[in-house]
Amino acid sequence: MNPSALHWDEEVATALSEGQPVVALETNVLTHGLPFPQSLETSLGMETAIREAGATPATVAILQGKLTIGVSAAEQERLAQAPAGSVQKCSRRDLAPVIARGGDGATTVAATMIAAHAAGIAVFATGGIGGVHRGEPFDISADLTELGRTPVAVVCSGAKSFLDLPNTIEVLETNGVPVLGYQIDTLPAFFQRSTGLRVDGRIQDAEEAARIIRAHLQLGVRNGILIGVPVPEEDALSAAESERAIARASREAADRGIYGKKLTPFVLTRVGELTAAGSLRANISLLLNNATVGADIAIALNQLERAASA
Ligand code: PSU
Ligand code: MN
Numbered sequence: 001m002n003p004s005a006l007h008w009d010e011e012v013a014t015a016l017s018e019g020q021p022v023v024a025l026e027t028n029v030l031t032h033g034l035p036f037p038q039s040l041e042t043s044l045g046m047e048t049a050i051r052e053a054g055a056t057p058a059t060v061a062i063l064q065g066k067l068t069i070g071v072s073a074a075e076q077e078r079l080a081q082a083p084a085g086s087v088q089k090c091s092r093r094d095l096a097p098v099i100a101r102g103g104d105g106a107t108t109v110a111a112t113m114i115a116a117h118a119a120g121i122a123v124f125a126t127g128g129i130g131g132v133h134r135g136e137p138f139d140i141s142a143d144l145t146e147l148g149r150t151p152v153a154v155v156c157s158g159a160k161s162f163l164d165l166p167n168t169i170e171v172l173e174t175n176g177v178p179v180l181g182y183q184i185d186t187l188p189a190f191f192q193r194s195t196g197l198r199v200d201g202r203i204q205d206a207e208e209a210a211r212i213i214r215a216h217l218q219l220g221v222r223n224g225i226l227i228g229v230p231v232p233e234e235d236a237l238s239a240a241e242s243e244r245a246i247a248r249a250s251r252e253a254a255d256r257g258i259y260g261k262k263l264t265p266f267v268l269t270r271v272g273e274l275t276a277a278g279s280l281r282a283n284i285s286l287l288l289n290n291a292t293v294g295a296d297i298a299i300a301l302n303q304l305e306r307a308a309s310a
Helices: 010-017 028-033 038-053 073-081 092-100 109-119 142-147 165-174 206-219 239-255 260-274 277-309
Strands: 006-008 022-025 056-063 066-069 088-090 105-107 123-125 153-156 179-182 201-203 225-228
Touching: 006 010, 006 109, 010 022, 010 056, 022 038, 022 109, 022 277, 028 038, 028 073, 028 088, 028 105, 028 260, 038 056, 038 073, 038 277, 056 073, 056 092, 056 109, 066 092, 066 109, 088 092, 092 105, 092 109, 092 142, 105 109, 109 123, 109 142, 109 153, 123 277, 142 165, 153 206, 153 277, 165 179, 179 206, 201 206, 206 225, 206 277, 239 260, 239 277, 260 277
Parallel strands: 006 066, 022 056, 022 123, 088 105, 123 153, 153 225, 179 201, 179 225
Antiparallel strands: 056 066, 056 105
């Protein structure tokens, strides 16, 4: 990326230039993933969790046409409160059009990975990735393609079970993406701790994750890594409750002809309504937890890099 395409928050620029650990965060969850005001509280809460763990958060968004690394609290509030539809959900294909018209854009996993990599940030924490949609063989999230071509470690709670998770794992395999479980043998299913689908490897702690990320980056193979962290036990939804809500929301989406980029936000909102506060609590809990795990991994990676260059 041309360096002039990025706009920097000073704190993040300083942390990176001093070789301090930094964790990237996305903003689609702020504008399209959670309701206000929990959206803003959680976004700021993730930043606090990263700081408390000893790293620097770098929240990514397009602000009036500027692809920004380190979105301020005031700008996050503006995005979270913007009228519906005025902040565009931005995946890889949306970046250039939104930048060119000077618009605001909330970055998805794919777009945040692009920005993080360009900024020199190797670890990115979020809630869940997109995947292969059930019954829609060509609706495959650009997140999966991005994981196949951008070397960033994405720390998340897997993907929601309204997606076709076995085929999501297949596409990740085709793209050469290591899929790892953080203290778990299976891929987490977002609100639920487990999909029951085995991952390529279980990692025990941040140190082990950091060794894998470092080895992967040194290979120069270019693709990303997926680290699945299960939602904290006390806030997980039961599989039955989550499946029921997801099935109903998916049916409603089909009945109403909702598809493409509108599908994920619609299902997320409906599942929230159908499970009352349960899914919201699980969602917030996993986001905050993933921020802490992401920071621990970024710090461990930073220590390995420092030790290697000492
Ligand atoms: N899954 C969630 N919460 C989210 C998203 C996915 O549980 O907020 C968002 C992420 O930003 C992800 C995007 O990158 O949706 C995927 O959208 P699509 O399937 O249209 O690529
Ligand atoms: Mn899609």
